[in-house]
Amino acid sequence: MDKxxxxxxxxxxxxxxxxxxxxxxxHIIEHSCRQYGDRAAFSNMGQTLTYTAMEAKSRAFAAYLQQTLGMRRGERIAIMMPNCLQYATALFGALRAGLVVVNINPLYTARELEHQLKDAEVR
Incomplete structure (x- = not known):
């Protein structure tokens, strides 16, 4: 393959x-957040999310998933979002919580969404 x-x-x-x-x-996410701190991790629509901010927000989201929603390691979670800063927080938070992420296309029809959710057995 030509790279x-x-x-x-x-x-x-x-x-x-x-x-x-x-x-x-x-582990990679946590390491990167420690290593790059106040550097920009993501930029979108004129806003920037630093590694430090991403670490805090994803940690808070992971805690919410585990403590408030009661999700457990290995369970599947669907994320239906466009590419935006909130997607990175949701993705990294879910991974930190030990969840399996199932990405859902925001443009799916109701029938496609229903099939994807059932097929992936998301909680």
Whole structure:
């Protein structure tokens, strides 16, 4: 496979990561938040979310999912959102809570949505 996108990587950005250095996606997120702190993690529609802010918001969302909704590790959660800052918070919060994320296209019809939710057995 021709990986021509590497030509667009900034100088110093590695083409591969050492996946064995992390236990889970949540571990990668936590590590990145500690390492990059006040740097911009995401920008959307003129707003920026720093790694520090993402860490706090995703941690709060994970706590909500676990403590208020009673979701348990391994359960499936559907996220039906466009690409926005809130999506990153929801995704990372769910992963931190140990949940399996099922992405749902916001443009699905009611029939498509019903099928996806049943098929994925989301809670």
């Amino acid at each position: 021509n996108w590497f030509e667009n990587y900034p100088i110093g950005v590695k083409q591969d990561i050492d996946a064995s250095a992390f236990d889970s996606l949540a």
